[in-house]
Amino acid sequence: MSILAIRAEGVGKRYAIGAPRAPYGSLRETVTQALTAPFRRRARGRSVPESDTLWALQDVAFDVRPGEVVGVIGRNGAGKSTLLKILARITEPTTGQVVLSGRVGSLLEIGTGFHSELTGRENVFLNGAILGMRRVEIQRKFDEIVAFAEIERFLDTPVKHYSTGMYLRLAFAVAAHLEPEILLVDEVLAVGDAAFQRKCLGKMGDVARTGRTILFVSHNMGAVTSICEKGIVLEAGRVVFSGPAIEAATVYLNQFSGAAEPRVAERRDRTGSGEVRLTDFGIQSAKGERLEAIRNGEAVRLVFEYETRDGQSARNVEFQIVVRTEAGDLLFQFGSRFLGRRLDRIPGAGSLVCEIRRFPLVPGRYRLDAFVVADGVPSDFILWVAPLTVVDGDFYGSGYRVFERESRFLIDGDVGCEARAGDGGDGRS
Amino acid sequence: MTSRVAEAAGPSLVVVRPSRGWTGVSLRDLWAYRELLYFLAWRDIKVRYKQTMLGVAWAVIQPVFAMVVFTVFFGRLGGLPSDGMPYPLFTLCALLPWQLFAHALTESSTSVVGNQNLITKVYFPRLVIPLATVLASLVDFLIACAVFVVLAAYYGVAPGPTIWSLPLFVLLALGLATGVGAWLSALNVRYRDVRHAIPFLVQVWFLATPIAYPATLVPEPWRAWYGLNPMAGVVEGFRRALLGTSGGSSGLLVASAAVTVIILLSGLAYFRRTERTFADTI
Numbered sequence: 052m053s054i055l056a057i058r059a060e061g062v063g064k065r066y067a068i069g070a071p072r073a074p075y076g077s078l079r080e081t082v083t084q085a086l087t088a089p090f091r092r093r094a095r096g097r098s099v100p101e102s103d104t105l106w107a108l109q110d111v112a113f114d115v116r117p118g119e120v121v122g123v124i125g126r127n128g129a130g131k132s133t134l135l136k137i138l139a140r141i142t143e144p145t146t147g148q149v150v151l152s153g154r155v156g157s158l159l160e161i162g163t164g165f166h167s168e169l170t171g172r173e174n175v176f177l178n179g180a181i182l183g184m185r186r187v188e189i190q191r192k193f194d195e196i197v198a199f200a201e202i203e204r205f206l207d208t209p210v211k212h213y214s215t216g217m218y219l220r221l222a223f224a225v226a227a228h229l230e231p232e233i234l235l236v237d238e239v240l241a242v243g244d245a246a247f248q249r250k251c252l253g254k255m256g257d258v259a260r261t262g263r264t265i266l267f268v269s270h271n272m273g274a275v276t277s278i279c280e281k282g283i284v285l286e287a288g289r290v291v292f293s294g295p296a297i298e299a300a301t302v303y304l305n306q307f308s309g310a311a312e313p314r315v316a317e318r319r320d321r322t323g324s325g326e327v328r329l330t331d332f333g334i335q336s337a338k339g340e341r342l343e344a345i346r347n348g349e350a351v352r353l354v355f356e357y358e359t360r361d362g363q364s365a366r367n368v369e370f371q372i373v374v375r376t377e378a379g380d381l382l383f384q385f386g387s388r389f390l391g392r393r394l395d396r397i398p399g400a401g402s403l404v405c406e407i408r409r410f411p412l413v414p415g416r417y418r419l420d421a422f423v424v425a426d427g428v429p430s431d432f433i434l435w436v437a438p439l440t441v442v443d444g445d446f447y448g449s450g451y452r453v454f455e456r457e458s459r460f461l462i463d464g465d466v467g468c469e470a471r472a473g474d475g476g477d478g479r480s
Numbered sequence: 481m482t483s484r485v486a487e488a489a490g491p492s493l494v495v496v497r498p499s500r501g502w503t504g505v506s507l508r509d510l511w512a513y514r515e516l517l518y519f520l521a522w523r524d525i526k527v528r529y530k531q532t533m534l535g536v537a538w539a540v541i542q543p544v545f546a547m548v549v550f551t552v553f554f555g556r557l558g559g560l561p562s563d564g565m566p567y568p569l570f571t572l573c574a575l576l577p578w579q580l581f582a583h584a585l586t587e588s589s590t591s592v593v594g595n596q597n598l599i600t601k602v603y604f605p606r607l608v609i610p611l612a613t614v615l616a617s618l619v620d621f622l623i624a625c626a627v628f629v630v631l632a633a634y635y636g637v638a639p640g641p642t643i644w645s646l647p648l649f650v651l652l653a654l655g656l657a658t659g660v661g662a663w664l665s666a667l668n669v670r671y672r673d674v675r676h677a678i679p680f681l682v683q684v685w686f687l688a689t690p691i692a693y694p695a696t697l698v699p700e701p702w703r704a705w706y707g708l709n710p711m712a713g714v715v716e717g718f719r720r721a722l723l724g725t726s727g728g729s730s731g732l733l734v735a736s737a738a739v740t741v742i743i744l745l746s747g748l749a750y751f752r753r754t755e756r757t758f759a760d761t762i
Binding site for chain 2: 066136137138139140141142143144145146147148149150151152153154155157159160163164166168169173176177180181182183185186
């Protein structure tokens with residue numbers, strides 16, 4: 052047992068969700084409850100009913116040997132972050148236990164505790180202390196940290212005057228010089244420009260080679276397969292795979308193949324006359340190859356197989372798609388109505404194809420609704436026909452990975468500078 | 481924090497498992513994070529007067545203005561007694577521990593929620609947070625003490641041999657602030673009512689504490705009971721130590737000390753009990 056760096060056994064975490072009560076109750080409620088408690092029948096085990104709870108993790112068990120570099124992968128909501136928080140002792144498991152042997156450092160975010168009023172120098176010490184470094188340790192590595200961040204000139208400037216890039220570089224520099232025996236890393240690398248990301252990945256690789264145990268949570272399969280030897284795949288709170296990183300990445304990507312989704316033809320949750328009915332859906336590349344995920348910036352074809360009710364051709368058909376966030380917020384609609392076009396006559400069976408030339412959404416999970424009108428009568432309307440997974444396709448060709456919080460859409464455009472007319476300049480720059 | 485840390489076997493073995501019931505304060509854990517405590521207190525001090533025009537002068541202005549206002553309204557116009565001392569000195573002496581306490585209480589009660597970015601991202605003994613704010617309020621206290629020394633010199637009042645007991649009462653004020661701060665900061669995570677209650681609490685507590693008036697205003701048979709307000713004991717203790725007045729009877733001081741210990745221990749216990757869900761409920 053002592054030869055293991057991390058041993059997790061039967062780890063589970065339950066959260067109360069969507070209960071009618073607010074996330075934090077009011078004091079009055081609790082006080083009145085406490086006061087009236089003696090007069091009410093004592094209901095033992097009146098803990099939240101099972102239906103209002105969510106097991107974010109269930110029965111998670113794995114071992115990590117010292118010096119191993121393990122990637123934890125899984126879709127959003129699979130429980131990756133919860134697992135990391137338990138290992139980092141930020142929150143307690145509901146069941147099970149984890150034994151960690153060695154000094155644990157966790158990087159769930161870079162720049163934790165940075166204070167905008169303090170200078171770069173001051174923040175290095177504060178952030179270092181928060182991450183668990185000793186003062187002498189920070190002093191020893193101070194020059195190295197500053198050199199890595201490339202901010203020598205701004206050391207005594209409050210970080211509120213820093214550019215985003217400088218801020219991130221400094222934050223990462225402190226984090227990168229943390230030297231625990233076990234390092235827990237969340238997707239802190241997924242920010243900044245490509246050069247910075249490469250630098251961070253390089254540093255991670257260096258750390259890995261020094262024989263430290265690393266647990267790395269990421270969506271970036273490239274990083275996982277290049278840094279990690281082993282991979283753990285989580286799905287709906289359970290470990291579905293644990294083994295070599297490359298195989299884990301394959302398992303992860305296969306999760307998107309939507310085997311669990313019922314075929315469109317069998318869907319009953321639809322409305323409309325059924326004159327023209329959608330029967331299947333698939334995503335294709337411009338060349339017609341089947342895709343599981345959409346790379347933004349690339350051409351995609353959303354292909355809906357359909358049949359008419361009587362097998363005869365249908366007239367005057369309109370076709371529209373709706374793309375929403377997973378939470379259901381409208382992002383965009385597209386289809387024949389906007390193009391001012393109707394499909395005059397379509398054959399008894401075939402496919403309705405929606406082509407998007409440069410897919411414009413940032414990486415993430417989305418949902419797709421589809422809507423068919425035949426001869427002015429709603430014919431088929433299906434909410435959430437399929438989920439859409441969008442991955443980074445370097446839309447701008449700059450290597451900058453745009454984050455959901457920065458922008459939802461990617462814009463086909465350019466920036467530049469033009470001299471003021473009549474300034475005697477030679478026009479465009 | 482929440483998990484039990486067993487460091488007996490081998491090189492720092494950490495066991496993370498669900499904890500139940502009441503747990504004590506792990507002094508070893510706190511000691512291991514003493515540098516973080518220091519840095520957080522240092523940050524609070526550094527940041528407090530950033531982007532203010534008067535800066536640290538506020539630490540002087542606050543007690544001095546309070547003293548002037550009390551002297552004019554309560555001392556002159558109200559004619560309240562001051563145990564034979566010059567009224568300004570009498571009330572400033574009480575304001576020293578009061579402002580320390582009120583400041584530490586106000587700051588620490590919102591400290592845990594205010595540092596939620598740390599709570600949800602990094603592990604450390606959560607008690608470090610309210611402790612750091614209490615520690616940081618010592619700076620203003622020391623500055624106010626300097627003001628008191630100047631004023632005492634002006635009135636020619638020198639402290640007697642009773643001054644040895646001063647650290648004791650400083651400790652009592654800090655212990656009380658820590659206890660109340662632990663209670664309120666933990667409650668504030670679940671019930672944001674606390675934020676609204678604090679200004680009110682501080683105001684009422686101020687009136688119930690012998691700052692603008694001497695504790696001798698309370699009739700003798702009741703005076704020990706008055707000590708149930710632990711700040712009454714602290715304030716009268718300060719006066720006894722610095723001015724040599726005898727407003728705080730021993731009964732009052734003992735009652736105050738006992739109540740402080742109770743508040744401190746129960747506050748720490750409640751904090752430890754609830755901190756395990758901080759990251760989930762904050």
